[in-house]
Every structure is written in C-alpha cells, then in structure tokens.
Amino acid sequence: MIKLYNYWRSSASWRVRIALGLKGIPYEYVPVHLVRGEQRGAGHHARNPMDQLPALEVEVEGRTVVLAQSMAILEFLEERYPTPALLPGDALGRARARELAEIVNSGIQPHQNLTPMQRIDALSEGAGKAHARHFNEVGLSALEARVQETAGRFCVGDAPTFADLCLVPQLYSARRFGLADLETRCPTLLRIESACQELEAFRAAHADQQPDAVP
Ligand SMILES: N[C@@H](CCC(=O)N[C@@H](CS)C(=O)NCC(=O)O)C(=O)O
Secondary structure: OEEEEEOOOOHHHHHHHHHHHHOOOOEEEEEOOOOOOHHHOHHHHHHOOOOOOOEEEEEEOOEEEEEEOHHHHHHHHHHHOOOOOOOOOOHHHHHHHHHHHHHHHOOOHHHHOHHHHHHHHHHOOOHHHHHHHHHHHHHHHHHHHHHHHHEOOOOOEOOOOHHHHHHHHHHHHHHHOOOOOHHHHOHHHHHHHHHHHOOHHHHHHOHHHOOOOOO
C-alpha cells in the first residue's frame, strides 16, 4: 500500500492527492502536522531532509522507497500508472502543462511556504503574508495570461493535466492570503477550477475533506 505523508492544507500534497484519485490508486493518508512542526521531527527528516511535504512511500522492485518533491512524484506516478494520462499526447502540450505547473510550483508556492514566511515575519512583522499575497497576484496573473493560448475545458485542452493539479490548490491558497479580486484577475482560471470540481477526484482531494482537516 502506498503511503502519502501529507497535511490537509499543504498545496503540494494536494496535487498528489488529486493525481492518486484521478488514477484510482489507493493509498494510506499519513498526516504530518505542519503548524506543530512535525515536518522537522527526526521521523519525517529521515523521509525528506528538506523537512517538507508531501512524501510518498512506495514499493519499487521489492524495496520500500520514499519520494519527495510533488512534481517528481507526479512524474513517477505518470510513468508507473499511465492511465488516465495527466500529460497531453504531444510534446508541445506536455511542455505547456509543465510550464503552467511550474508557474505555481516554482513561481508562487515557495513564496507562501510556512517556514520562509516565518523567517520573513521574523525580519519584519506581518511582511510574510504580504510577500505571499504579492507572488500569488503576480503568478496567477501570469497563469491567466498563459492559459489564453492553451485552455480548453482545462488548463491545456480538454483533459486535466499537471497544470490543473497545481492550479486548484493554489486558488485555495490565494483566497487564504486574501486575494479579493480573483473574478477580475483570473476569470479563466476560475472557470477551469469549476470544471475541475465536477470531477470526484478533485472533490475528494480538497483540503476540507482530509482526515486531519480543522473546521
Ligand atoms: N517543491 C516542493 C515544495 C514542498 C513544500 O514546500 N511543502 C510545504 C507544504 S505545501 C511544506 O512542507 N512546508 C513546510 C515548512 O515550510 O516548514 C514540492 O513540490 O513538494
């Protein structure tokens, strides 16, 4: 049985939960409490020396291994469980899906991560949230501009890809960080989010549906 070490509101974990759901892969949900700092405990540090979530524990050729970095995990799942495909069939489409995913993965999420925000707050109180909000604004505006070239029902064409797996948790985070103008800033992204929410795998992966969610 695959184990996913994760946290209900971890956007990087949420991407992997959606992929596991879309591909119909059963897994054990193992909560690691980020706000209490469990990611820095010895147990999790051994799984991921970056002290971050998610981490995926899986059997490969008779060995138990732990993978970290959500995008690497998505690529692994895509190769091991190719159906349904979460990357388009053509090279340009795959590059676009990865490009859009990276806007979120490397352009937004690192700026709203818990430990970096705490370090910014230590330098200037309250600045962490402003920093996170700024990069959500910049990144989501860029994503909105980029999907004009690629979107069908989803970010790239008419089937969900890595880009949608990154988008949906990111919009949840953006709302948490107080972006009040999403309807005007990124209407296409909100339309795609609604299309995603029609799929059970996206609904089941939502933060509020997780066993460690706090109402
Ligand atoms: N690039 C990494 C980012 C992982 C990451 O930053 N995870 C966050 C939760 S979404 C985390 O564990 N943060 C812990 C901390 O900042 O202390 C990935 O995609 O897996």
